[in-house]
Amino acid sequence: MLDWMNWLVGAGILVIAELFTGTFYLLMIAIGLAFGGIAALLGLSGPIQTLVAAVVGVVATSILHRSRFGRPAKGSANRDHNVNLDIGERVSVPSWQGGRARVMYRGALWDVELGPGALPEAGEYRIVEVQGSRLIVANS
Structure with missing residues (x-):
């Protein structure tokens, strides 16, 4: 098999592996391997192809790491509607005692x-937030 085909087969394998992991890091390395294949198509030597693949992979990975897709969300799970489906729901409070109350919500106190x-x-x-068995609320 030709050098450029080897590079592209490697890139394809990494793209498939990336689909199973759900991160973009393997995709960035696959882009580097694809550029190694382009270097092979241009007739560059094996060490230069490897250098091109490595440099492009490292640069793409570092760009991804600095982007918003490379960092985990900074928000608290206590306030995230995607984690806790109670966020945003309404609750009726009949009376307050010093900023606290007991209410019936979802069949429990x-x-x-x-x-x-x-x-x-x-x-x-x-x-607006759930802390254990406490509901933090705001005026609706």
């Missing part, structure tokens, strides 16, 4: 606390 800037009035509240 929950402790409720006021979030920052919320006013302690009887009525409907929106859940």
